[in-house]
Amino acid sequence: MTRDLTSQFGQACKELQAACSALDRDQFDGFVHEIASAQKIVLYGVGREGLMMRALAMRLYHLGLDAHVVGDMSTPPLGSGDLLIVSAGPGDFSTVRALLGVAQDAGARTACVTAQPDGAVPQASDTVLVIPAQTMADDQAPDPASTLPMGSLFEGAQYLVFEILILHLRDHIGISADAMRAHHTNLE
Numbered sequence: 001m002t003r004d005l006t007s008q009f010g011q012a013c014k015e016l017q018a019a020c021s022a023l024d025r026d027q028f029d030g031f032v033h034e035i036a037s038a039q040k041i042v043l044y045g046v047g048r049e050g051l052m053m054r055a056l057a058m059r060l061y062h063l064g065l066d067a068h069v070v071g072d073m074s075t076p077p078l079g080s081g082d083l084l085i086v087s088a089g090p091g092d093f094s095t096v097r098a099l100l101g102v103a104q105d106a107g108a109r110t111a112c113v114t115a116q117p118d119g120a121v122p123q124a125s126d127t128v129l130v131i132p133a134q135t136m137a138d139d140q141a142p143d144p145a146s147t148l149p150m151g152s153l154f155e156g157a158q159y160l161v162f163e164i165l166i167l168h169l170r171d172h173i174g175i176s177a178d179a180m181r182a183h184h185t186n187l188e
Contacts, residue, residue: 011147012156019133019157020164028161031129032168034111035060038083044070044099045087045113048151052158053087059166062180063173070099078108085111089154090137091119100124113161115154133157 035041041060045053053069060067068075078084084103086096097120100110104124112125115135122128133154134146146153170180 008147012153015133015146015148015153016156016160019131019153020160022132023161024130027127027129028165028168030127031111032165032172034083034109034127035065035085035165035169036172038109039066039081040076040078041065041067041083041085042070042075042078042103043067043085044096046093046095048155049087049089049158052155052162053085055159056085056162056165059162060169062183063166063170063175064179064183078103078106080107082106082108083111084108085113086121086125087113087158088119088121089113089115089131089133089135089151089158091116092121096121097124113158129161131157131161 041057043053043057043060044050057067057069082103084100086100088096091114100112100121101124103110109127110125111127111129112122113129113131114122115131115133116122116137117128117130122130131154133156134148135151135154138145148156170177
């Protein structure tokens with residue numbers, strides 16, 4: 001079967017724009033505030049969502065924030081005043097739920113990025129940012145919502161939402177683009 005690449009790219013871009021445009025502005029602003037007010041920030045996600053969380057961690061570091069990824073050897077313990085940000089697109093992953101509990105027991109605040117706000121992880125989180133996009137929780141309906149496979153629409157929307165989140169966070173905390181650039185590694 002031959003597919004028209006231009007049509008596929010166009011459809012995927014429309015789907016990404018629709019998902020990103022449907023964000024709740026109050027949730028988005030609340031997420032910015034949670035991050036800006038945290039002392040330490042630790043992020044976690046599984047699979048491709050985990051890759052998007054690592055990308056967000058890098059950008060938070062570029063802003064000069066104390067950001068880490070669960071599993072890295074330099075990840076500090078969390079406690080009061082700190083924030084765990086997790087991704088649970090389909091609403092629940094057992095590892096994400098377990099880490100959420102550990103962070104909460106230590107007194108840290110928790111934030112979840114999801115497409116399924118009624119899931120166990122977002123319901124247990126202090127702050128939730130819903131990105132309304134297809135995940136693996138709803139990709140097998142008779143008519144999947146996305147031309148992209150499995151959870152790709154959610155993961156792609158995460159990337160775009162996170163980059164815009166960084167711009168808003170940068171303005172909120174008063175960091176210049178040059179200061180961000182100065183935090184970029186020189187070991188490449």
